[in-house]
Structures are given as C-alpha cells and as structure tokens.
Amino acid sequence: MVNIDEWTITKAVLDAQRGCTDPRLKTLLDSLVTHLHDFAREVRLSESEWRAGIQFLTEVGRFTDSKRQEFILLSDTLGLSTLVTAQNNCKPEGFTESTVFGPFFVKDAPWYDNGEDIANGAHGEPCFVNGTVKDNEGEPISDAHIAVWQSDKDGFYDVQRPELSRLQARGNLRSLVDGRFYFKSIVAAPNPIPNDGPVGRMLSAAGRHPWRPAHLHFMITAPGYEPLITHIFRDKGPYLDSDAVFGVRSSLIADWERHDAGSALANGTPSSIPYYTLRYDFKLFRARPLARAQTP
Amino acid sequence: MVNIDEWTITKAVLDAQRGCTDPRLKTLLDSLVTHLHDFAREVRLSESEWRAGIQFLTEVGRFTDSKRQEFILLSDTLGLSTLVTAQNNCKPEGFTESTVFGPFFVKDAPWYDNGEDIANGAHGEPCFVNGTVKDNEGEPISDAHIAVWQSDKDGFYDVQRPELSRLQARGNLRSLVDGRFYFKSIVAAPNPIPNDGPVGRMLSAAGRHPWRPAHLHFMITAPGYEPLITHIFRDKGPYLDSDAVFGVRSSLIADWERHDAGSALANGTPSSIPYYTLRYDFKLFRARPLARAQTP
Numbered sequence: 001m002v003n004i005d006e007w008t009i010t011k012a013v014l015d016a017q018r019g020c021t022d023p024r025l026k027t028l029l030d031s032l033v034t035h036l037h038d039f040a041r042e043v044r045l046s047e048s049e050w051r052a053g054i055q056f057l058t059e060v061g062r063f064t065d066s067k068r069q070e071f072i073l074l075s076d077t078l079g080l081s082t083l084v085t086a087q088n089n090c091k092p093e094g095f096t097e098s099t100v101f102g103p104f105f106v107k108d109a110p111w112y113d114n115g116e117d118i119a120n121g122a123h124g125e126p127c128f129v130n131g132t133v134k135d136n137e138g139e140p141i142s143d144a145h146i147a148v149w150q151s152d153k154d155g156f157y158d159v160q161r162p163e164l165s166r167l168q169a170r171g172n173l174r175s176l177v178d179g180r181f182y183f184k185s186i187v188a189a190p191n192p193i194p195n196d197g198p199v200g201r202m203l204s205a206a207g208r209h210p211w212r213p214a215h216l217h218f219m220i221t222a223p224g225y226e227p228l229i230t231h232i233f234r235d236k237g238p239y240l241d242s243d244a245v246f247g248v249r250s251s252l253i254a255d256w257e258r259h260d261a262g263s264a265l266a267n268g269t270p271s272s273i274p275y276y277t278l279r280y281d282f283k284l285f286r287a288r289p290l291a292r293a294q295t296p
Numbered sequence: 297m298v299n300i301d302e303w304t305i306t307k308a309v310l311d312a313q314r315g316c317t318d319p320r321l322k323t324l325l326d327s328l329v330t331h332l333h334d335f336a337r338e339v340r341l342s343e344s345e346w347r348a349g350i351q352f353l354t355e356v357g358r359f360t361d362s363k364r365q366e367f368i369l370l371s372d373t374l375g376l377s378t379l380v381t382a383q384n385n386c387k388p389e390g391f392t393e394s395t396v397f398g399p400f401f402v403k404d405a406p407w408y409d410n411g412e413d414i415a416n417g418a419h420g421e422p423c424f425v426n427g428t429v430k431d432n433e434g435e436p437i438s439d440a441h442i443a444v445w446q447s448d449k450d451g452f453y454d455v456q457r458p459e460l461s462r463l464q465a466r467g468n469l470r471s472l473v474d475g476r477f478y479f480k481s482i483v484a485a486p487n488p489i490p491n492d493g494p495v496g497r498m499l500s501a502a503g504r505h506p507w508r509p510a511h512l513h514f515m516i517t518a519p520g521y522e523p524l525i526t527h528i529f530r531d532k533g534p535y536l537d538s539d540a541v542f543g544v545r546s547s548l549i550a551d552w553e554r555h556d557a558g559s560a561l562a563n564g565t566p567s568s569i570p571y572y573t574l575r576y577d578f579k580l581f582r583a584r585p586l587a588r589a590q591t592p
Contacts, residue, residue: 004382010375037376039332058367069354080332086302242297
C-alpha cells in the first residue's frame, strides 16, 4: 500500500474495506468509492477544483440546522431524491404516488382537529382542503396520521421567516372513522428553493432557476401501510414542467377550485372574500410482507 | 419533465444544466450527477439509507470548523485526496513527490528563524531537522516559504488539544541563501486520524483502523515553482503499509537517526538526553509553461 497512484487507489480502498462485517454496508461503500473515483478520474479533477468541492460541502454544512437542511436541498436539486423516491415506491396503478420529502419538514408541528385553520396566521387566500385516506380495497383508514406543510402566498415557509415566533401553515391531523380529513389553510404559491446558500449558488452557476410549482406537502402514516410522502400540485400554475427538484407527477396535480366572493361556505353562509377548495383522495399501500421487506 | 422515474432522472438533470455557460463547470456537474445516479441505481439505495447518508453528511458538517476539517478527512479516508494528488502531481523522476494535505493545517502559524524550536512546548523527544530546497538543476532556492506541522509524542496535533492556548509543533520558516533550512522540533508519533466523529465511525463500521504512520508535514512554496505539499515519513515505524489515508510514498520515507544521551550536539556540547536528527533535501519543480497550465 505504498506508492499508490490515481489508478491503483481504488483497489487499495476496496482492499482496506475487506474487513467490513456488514455485507450491505460493504456493498454501499465499495460502490460509492468506485463511482467517486471514476468521477474524479473522468474529469481529471484538479487540486483547486477539489478544494472548491471541499469548500462547497463545508458551506452546505454551515447552512444546515434544525430549520434548514441544505444537504437535502442538494440531493433534491441534483435529482438524487427523485431517483431514490422513484426506485423505492413502485406501486401498482391507483395508489397515491410518492414524491420528494424536501428540506422544510419540522418535527413537533402543532396538532389540529379536523376543520381547524392550520394557517395559524400565515398570509394567503383561504383554501378549504378535504379528502379521504383509503386502503388497497378502497376501505377507509381511520386514525391515520396526516402531516401537512406548505408555503405562504409569497412562496415562503414559516421556517424561512426568522421574525416568526410560531409555526405557520403546517400541522398534524388524524383521519376520521370514515377516512375523511378536512382543514382550512391558505393557497400555496410557487416558491424558489432557498437560494441564499451554496445550493442556490450552484443552481445559478449551472444556469438553472430555483423555482418549484405551487404544492402542498403531505406525509401520511398508518400502522400496516407504507408511509406516504408526497405533494399535491396546483394545476395550471407555472413551473409544473421545470420543477427545480424534478418532483412533479401528473397523478398528483389537482384543481384548486376558486369561488368568488359571495359563494356559500360549507356552513351555508356566503363568504365575504374569494376562497378556494381542494379535494384529494389518498390511497395507501398495505405494507409488503416481511419476507419481501427483508431482502436488501 | 413530469413523471420522472429512476431511469429518466439523469437526462432530466443534464437537460436542466444545458444553460450552464461555464463549460468546465458543466463537465464537472454532468459527470458528478451521472456517477451519483449510477451509484444510487447500482446499489438500489433505499430511502432509509438515503436518510442515513444525509444524516452522515450533516454530522460531517457539524464536526467541521476552523480547526478541524471533517470533509477533508472524509476525502482522505475514501482515497479521493490521494487520487487527486497523484493525478495532478506527475513529475519527472527525482523531484520530491507530493502527498495528501490532511485536515490539520492552520493558517497564521508562528514564524521562526532557522535554528529555533518550533515545538513551542509540545511533548516529545527532541529532533533536529535540516535539509535543502533546490530546483530542477540542483541550484539552491533561497527564501522559499517552508510551512511545517506535525503531531506530538502522543500522536495528537495541537488543534486536537482544546486545553492549549497556543499553536505547537507547527511553524513557518524561509530557506537561506544556500537553500538550507534547519529547526528543532520533536519526533512525530504514529497518530490515529481524529476518530471521535462521523468519519471515525465510518472507518470502524468498515472494519478499518484509523492509524497513520509517523510523519512530518511540509508545504514549500517559492515564486516560479509548483507548490509542494508533502510529508516525510519515519522509516521502520508501524502503519507504513496500511496508512488510513493511503498517503505513503517510498521516496518520502526517511531515517530519523537516534543519538544516545552524551552524543555531541551541533554546537559540540554533549546532550544530556537522547535526541534525533533528520535530513531531507527537497527538489521543487519549475512551474509548467502557461500553455500547458491553461488546458483544463
């Protein structure tokens, strides 16, 4: 292991990893090292480019904290998140498709009862969301945990507004006995991914725009079913065809229906301002049998 | 760009990067994305493995600060640093070889005159280091900037000892008119790369040890010459054949000669304790002509 050059280094690292007792980890590390080295050789990575790469990752680390995940943003914008989501969520037709998780999920968001206003003061036109959670056979799933999060009318998430002292436009609900859920919120707007950090600089240098089409995040979990992480996208809005994180699926595009001022609300009284309604029915996939889940 | 799957995502990202106006950056990004995706497809990366990877990089970021560079450590231990060093420092026989930079260089270390003690209080057996800096034709290079850094007898660098209020066993010197340099220090010991962080956990999980053979870091720069970043390794010590960062080159192994107590020092007086001497002559490579340096 002396006098290693740019060609013999790959075998030297794989040899050093021969003692790895976790076969799956060994597969991952061996493949990662091989592809990383192939990349560096293919482009003949220079020392100053290597230093720029180290500096870039250091900056990504500096921008990451409990409210912002710049590494997820990097994975999203490089298409890795969509790749991993796609190859792990192949489900039969009819089940709700998954898409990327994104960098803005927050643990410990408030819980709400069905019908409550999860906007919690966030600005935007009112939107009444309702839908159902059902299973393989179309039977309702009660007590499913539904986590929702979204941007406000300016395209910002609450965690991007340092002046806020509370979480807005996000929350947790449970589906009712008949699988239904409903809440009030605001209409999400197209939003740029946070582009004041290293990932934003990368997009700009690569000639890419940072915009995402308007969407509402859902994470729905229920015992015995595969967790569903997805968005509902707003039909006819901009960027549906050039999402900065490659997450749009046509089955997830829905109509945010607009109602003029004066239209009747659910309780029959006329609304003094325009509002929107959105309905989406989710179909969860029953968790695969253990024998299959255990294959690596 | 809708309904992208794990196979079409690569083309979608490359298409998004078509607007990149910097051709070299486009080459780097296109190759990086392709190899990253190939890796994720080859191992069929799962969502929990993806999350573990994000968490790992987040930890690497958390461990990186002005005194510790965990991303460089990651690059070193994955063999990327040696690969990049090797493919960028191919020099004719006889010129001093380069090796990895490592994570422990500190800007603004103290300056010393030749002959001074750069240990600055670090513990270890005394070692008198001397050598020369010469050029392509063997002519001395005067006024070369020589930066030195090393571990103490316990294998720790000063920046790994939070109780220290000053920099130890590192410094800057200039070569004399005849190309000579000389200083007093201590004998470096084999040292584990810092293994209390995520990279240490990775090595352990991969069945690898964290040790490096004893070495002394040099960075030597002089106008008109290629910068030289290298180590001098201590002959006959452990780990020369299993360096955790793959950096050993046989031309960089030198004899740290031991002298018993009572042996005469350079000034003729007998030393009351044993000491070591090390001599190494460096040969710098004249910077390549611009025409070559400009090719990407």
